[in-house]
Amino acid sequence: xxSLVDRHTGFVAELRRAGLxxxxxxxxxxxxxxxxxxxxxxxxxxxxxAATVVKRPQHRATFDTLFxxxxxxxxxxxxxxxxxxxxxxxxxDDDGRxxxxxxxxxxxxxxxxxxxxxxxxxxxxxRRFARxxxxxxxxxxxxxSWFSSGVLSALSPETLMARLLEAVLTGRERGGxxxxxxxxxxxxxxxxxxxxxxxxxxxxxxxxxxxxRTARIAVRPPLERLDFAGATRAxxxxxRREVYPLARKLASRLVQRQRHGRRGRLDFRRTVRAxxxxxxxPLTTHHRPRRPHRPELVxxxxxxxxxxxxxxxxxxxxxxxxxxxxxxxxFAFIDATDEITKYFAPGADVTGAMTRLAAEADLVWIxxxxxxxxxxxxxxxxxxxxxxxxxxxxxxxxxxxNYGELSLPIVRSMVDRARHAYWxxxxxxxxxxxxxxxxxxxxxxxxxxxxxxxxxLTAFIEELA
Amino acid sequence: xTDAIFASPADAGRRLAGVRYLADDAIATTVFLAQALGKPLxxxxxxxxxxxxxxxxxxxxxxxELIRLQCxxxxxxxxxxxxxxxxxQLLAIQAAPADRAWQETHDDIxxxxxxLERPLLAAIRRSDPTVLLIDxxxxxxxxxxxxxxxxLSDFQVTIPxxxxxxxxxxxxxxxxxxxxxELSEALKRRCLYLHLGYPAPDRERDIVLAQVPGIxxxxxxxxxxxxxxxxxxxxxxxxxxxxxxDWARTLxxxxxxxxxxxxxxxxxxxxxxxVSDQERAAKELGLSG
Numbered sequence: 001x002x003s004l005v006d007r008h009t010g011f012v013a014e015l016r017r018a019g020l021x022x023x024x025x026x027x028x029x030x031x032x033x034x035x036x037x038x039x040x041x042x043x044x045x046x047x048x049x050a051a052t053v054v055k056r057p058q059h060r061a062t063f064d065t066l067f068x069x070x071x072x073x074x075x076x077x078x079x080x081x082x083x084x085x086x087x088x089x090x091x092x093d094d095d096g097r098x099x100x101x102x103x104x105x106x107x108x109x110x111x112x113x114x115x116x117x118x119x120x121x122x123x124x125x126x127r128r129f130a131r132x133x134x135x136x137x138x139x140x141x142x143x144x145s146w147f148s149s150g151v152l153s154a155l156s157p158e159t160l161m162a163r164l165l166e167a168v169l170t171g172r173e174r175g176g177x178x179x180x181x182x183x184x185x186x187x188x189x190x191x192x193x194x195x196x197x198x199x200x201x202x203x204x205x206x207x208x209x210x211x212x213r214t215a216r217i218a219v220r221p222p223l224e225r226l227d228f229a230g231a232t233r234a235x236x237x238x239x240r241r242e243v244y245p246l247a248r249k250l251a252s253r254l255v256q257r258q259r260h261g262r263r264g265r266l267d268f269r270r271t272v273r274a275x276x277x278x279x280x281x282p283l284t285t286h287h288r289p290r291r292p293h294r295p296e297l298v299x300x301x302x303x304x305x306x307x308x309x310x311x312x313x314x315x316x317x318x319x320x321x322x323x324x325x326x327x328x329x330x331f332a333f334i335d336a337t338d339e340i341t342k343y344f345a346p347g348a349d350v351t352g353a354m355t356r357l358a359a360e361a362d363l364v365w366i367x368x369x370x371x372x373x374x375x376x377x378x379x380x381x382x383x384x385x386x387x388x389x390x391x392x393x394x395x396x397x398x399x400x401x402n403y404g405e406l407s408l409p410i411v412r413s414m415v416d417r418a419r420h421a422y423w424x425x426x427x428x429x430x431x432x433x434x435x436x437x438x439x440x441x442x443x444x445x446x447x448x449x450x451x452x453x454x455x456x457l458t459a460f461i462e463e464l465a
Numbered sequence: 466x467t468d469a470i471f472a473s474p475a476d477a478g479r480r481l482a483g484v485r486y487l488a489d490d491a492i493a494t495t496v497f498l499a500q501a502l503g504k505p506l507x508x509x510x511x512x513x514x515x516x517x518x519x520x521x522x523x524x525x526x527x528x529x530e531l532i533r534l535q536c537x538x539x540x541x542x543x544x545x546x547x548x549x550x551x552x553x554q555l556l557a558i559q560a561a562p563a564d565r566a567w568q569e570t571h572d573d574i575x576x577x578x579x580x581l582e583r584p585l586l587a588a589i590r591r592s593d594p595t596v597l598l599i600d601x602x603x604x605x606x607x608x609x610x611x612x613x614x615x616x617l618s619d620f621q622v623t624i625p626x627x628x629x630x631x632x633x634x635x636x637x638x639x640x641x642x643x644x645x646x647e648l649s650e651a652l653k654r655r656c657l658y659l660h661l662g663y664p665a666p667d668r669e670r671d672i673v674l675a676q677v678p679g680i681x682x683x684x685x686x687x688x689x690x691x692x693x694x695x696x697x698x699x700x701x702x703x704x705x706x707x708x709x710x711d712w713a714r715t716l717x718x719x720x721x722x723x724x725x726x727x728x729x730x731x732x733x734x735x736x737x738x739x740v741s742d743q744e745r746a747a748k749e750l751g752l753s754g
Contacts, residue, residue: 021650023654025654029657032502033498033501033657036497036501037494037498038473043491043494044490044494046491047490047491047494047495047498048494050658051499051506051658052498052657054658055507055650055653055658057644057660057662121667176726177729177751177752178725180694180749181691181693184690184693185666185690185693240699277552278551281555283551283555
């Protein structure tokens with residue numbers, strides 16, 4: 001029993017280290033939950049832990065990775081991996097080197113098996129197969145550690161796609177909806193296989209070098225602390241999904257704030273009418289709704305390559321905001337500035353808007369590298385009327401002007417005219433003012449916030465509202 | 466403290482399936498745990514994945530009564546917990562005989578008789594099995610969460626004039642949220658948590674088969690895969706399970722037995738309810754017209 005307690009505390013400690021806020025009470029709940037389920041049923045155990053310690057969907061991936069390490073599905077080669085030690089997995093040529101995978105009949109047989117499993121969608125079979133495949137191809141002779149690259153390059157599951165599609169779409173015309181649907185299904189299954197292989201590799205590494213060390217290498221930071229610039233494509237998509245709730249939150253905070261103010265004027269007629277029911281005593285007073293104050297937002301966003309991941313993200317934020325407020329004007333700049341509000345019309349399609357924006361908007365003046373000074377000058381010349389005393393001004397960019405001019409007086413006058421002005425900088429604070437960064441020179445004119453992950457963005461939104 | 470209504474996760478899954486709610490392992494285990502540990506269960510996820518349905522299914526599977534508190538902006542204690550019936554109180558004062566002492570009247574009008582119980586109090590006072598559904602908690606103001614904390618941690622309510630009302634029998638509490646607003650850490654800490662996403666294709670197919678009698682398994686499969694593809698597109702409102710089921714009914718009613726481009730084009734309005742979403746789907750799936 002002692003080892004189980006150790007395992008539990010180690011697991012919880014590692015979850016905390018990876019950024020999940022697991023309180024002591026939740027840890028105790030987990031123990032109670034674990035006692036209530038059948039410990040031998042691994043998925044029940046996983047569900048018991050998940051229900052008690054994971055309270056945000058973004059933390060789930062981290063949790064699953066760590067759970068697989070702490071409560072591995074198998075030990076060693078694992079049950080069911082009937083491996084014949086007499087026969088190596090790869091055919092060896094006369095010089096003792098393995099034959100290329102494409103010519104190796106054994107590898108090809110495995111590929112057949114994999115194709116069948118992907119076609120049938122048999123998840124348990126796929127899991128068994130992944131375990132076997134890692135045992136066979138995960139470590140080439142002479143290598144110390146396990147790698148999923150060995151498995152994926154030998155079996156190259158992506159190249160099975162054509163064959164799989166062929167098998168389902170027999171006789172039907174290609175390129176249509178049926179193909180797209182099938183392609184997606186197989187893409188998901190192939191991704192699932194890669195995930196299983198990666199998990200199995202992690203498990204084996206953990207067995208060799210210890211769970212804690214592996215966890216430290218294997219776990220990505222949870223989504224809300226993930227750097228915008230360092231996000232993978234899948235993570236970027238996940239981040240994107242997070243933006244909408246944030247925009248809604250910002251909108252509802254602004255509305256809430258006004259509601260918490262005074263109530264509207266007394267609605268005399270309704271109050272008197274209501275008092276009839278209580279014999280003319282006005283027990284409940286009715287008030288007219290307050291006229292909503294519509295906050296206006298002007299977003300000015302650096303769209304150059306150096307901040308492209310960030311720009312992509314902030315444009316999406318702009319898009320989300322555009323749907324929440326009636327009055328948002330958005331401008332993008334590189335070394336010239338153009339209004340991009342029209343691409344974000346309500347109901348417009350977000351990916352389409354991004355492509356059109358890149359193709360049509362007039363952002364480049366000469367060099368195509370950020371020139372904040374000129375961009376601000378163009379903005380001031382052409383859209384001076386956008387910034388009014390009712391406007392919240394939001395500037396998004398890294399303040400790296402390639403040693404160009406800064407147009408500080410123009411920025412100062414914009415800030416003076418606006419009701420609020422904020423600058424979000426995607427660079428780590430430590431890098432501000434290095435090289436061509438003019439962070440603190442702009443920062444003297446308006447508050448500048450470091451904003452490189454969701455936590456910081458959320459914090460800023462709380463500040464803004 | 467709740468009576469053991471489910472014997473094991475598998476039992477929970479079986480009994481939910483008995484009332485036509487197909488729960489996967491995670492759902493069954495979490496429902497079982499919520500009951501076994503006597504803790505409220507917070508269920509989050511996109512609209513239309515069966516969060517409210519789960520509460521109804523738990524009630525049906527256990528023969529409990531479902532009490533529902535629908536949250537909305539401006540929900541207050543008087544609507545959620547209890548309030549005194551002012552009008553009746555006023556009437557009682559006016560009807561009281563002239564020689565009656567004020568103190569007596571006062572005690573009288575703050576008695577049980579004048580109390581209007583609202584969902585939370587009702588759920589706590591019931592002695593029969595109860596499922597309390599607090600629906601769309603993210604819609605309510607933050608203050609309501611404070612009130613919920615008090616009720617859900619001790620399962621008791623203090624009414625100043627009457628004293629403390631403690632639960633005779635702990636209700637099974639299920640809180641749903643679309644995560645439009647992050648619920649407070651304090652509330653989350655007190656609850657078990659279940660994130661319901663869109664179901665795996667196999668499970669969704671089984672749901673369609675269970676809900677739409679008479680549909681061919683192959684068509685259901687095709688339908689579910691198509692819906693999955695639609696959910697992958699970046700659209701405003703991804704189709705919910707309910708919409709998948711509606712779609713299946715529509716196809717059945719139209720007598721279509723194959724889901725080709727033409728059939729999808731004709732019936733897309735059943736699953737996608739924004740023009741921009743439909744246009745996007747038409748473009749991505751290569752539908753003509």
